[in-house]
Amino acid sequence: MLKSYFRKNEIEAGCDEAGRGCLAGPVFAAAVILPKRFKHPLLNDSKLMSEKHRELLRPIIEEKAIAWAVAQVDPMEIDEVNILNASFLAMHRAVDQLETTPTLLLIDGNRFNAYPNISHECIIKGDSKFRSIAAASVLAKTYRDDFMKNLAKQFPDYGWISNKGYPTKAHRTAIKIHGATKHHRMTFRLLAEEG
Numbered sequence: 001m002l003k004s005y006f007r008k009n010e011i012e013a014g015c016d017e018a019g020r021g022c023l024a025g026p027v028f029a030a031a032v033i034l035p036k037r038f039k040h041p042l043l044n045d046s047k048l049m050s051e052k053h054r055e056l057l058r059p060i061i062e063e064k065a066i067a068w069a070v071a072q073v074d075p076m077e078i079d080e081v082n083i084l085n086a087s088f089l090a091m092h093r094a095v096d097q098l099e100t101t102p103t104l105l106l107i108d109g110n111r112f113n114a115y116p117n118i119s120h121e122c123i124i125k126g127d128s129k130f131r132s133i134a135a136a137s138v139l140a141k142t143y144r145d146d147f148m149k150n151l152a153k154q155f156p157d158y159g160w161i162s163n164k165g166y167p168t169k170a171h172r173t174a175i176k177i178h179g180a181t182k183h184h185r186m187t188f189r190l191l192a193e194e195g
Contacts, residue, residue: 002043002131004036006106006121013067013095013102014132017087018046018140022165023175024158024184025148026072027083029090030139033066033100034132045127046137051145058142061135068135069097070143079187088113094136108133155181 005012017029040060042053049057062068071093073086081089095105095115105112105120108127112120126133145164152160158174158181165171165183172192180190 002134003129004034004038004131006123006130007104010104011066011100011102012104012106012132013098014106014108014126014130014134014136015091015094016046016108016127016133016137016140017090018137018144019165020083020087021167022185023167023171023188023190024075024160024165024181025144025151026074027078027086027090028070028072028140028144028147029087029094030068030070030136030143031091031094031098031102031105032061032068032132032135032139033098033102034061034135035064035066038064038131038135043131043134043138045125045134046141048128049138054138054142057135057138061138065135067098067100068139069094070139071097072144072147075183075185078185082187083185084111085113091115106130106133108137151183155183 013031013033015031019027071090073090078086107122110122110124127137148160148164157178159170163171175190
């Protein structure tokens with residue numbers, strides 16, 4: 001059962017990212033401030049939801065949220081600052097865009113680079129504990145999936161429509177045959193170890 005808030009009298013923004021473990025494409029993050037009374041039977045950790053349910057929920061979250069934003073950090077930046085810092089940077093960029101300023105950030109995970117003048121709480125598996133983080137996970141995932149599907153039209157050899165840039169066997173085989181693109185993260189191990 002997802003909780004509606006961490007502390008009652010705060011304006012809480014749930015923050016989550018998508019695409020941290022991918023070999024290609026940006027890392028996306030979303031920040032969502034939900035009304036305390038918001039509930040939806042489909043809302044859950046986006047990893048536990050079907051793609052269809054995520055797509056159904058996205059416009060509902062966008063319509064009902066007090067404020068929401070989605071941001072990204074591209075592969076070149078990821079290679080410069082590393083994926084952990086890139087995830088935090090994407091969350092910061094999402095918070096930057098919120099039309100309502102939160103007083104508390106609920107971060108999915110166990111670490112975060114503090115955002116100026118807003119306190120935060122790191123919550124392990126937060127996307128399966130708090131509605132605002134679950135909502136952020138849905139937005140981050142759906143926006144990233146859409147981005148990768150569009151990219152797949154220009155780069156059809158890598159199977160991004162189905163693997164979304166994750167390190168599947170087919171994706172690694174395609175990199176071996178066709179080489180890496182400008183959308184691949186060069187600091188990641190792109191090829192499987194021979195053995």
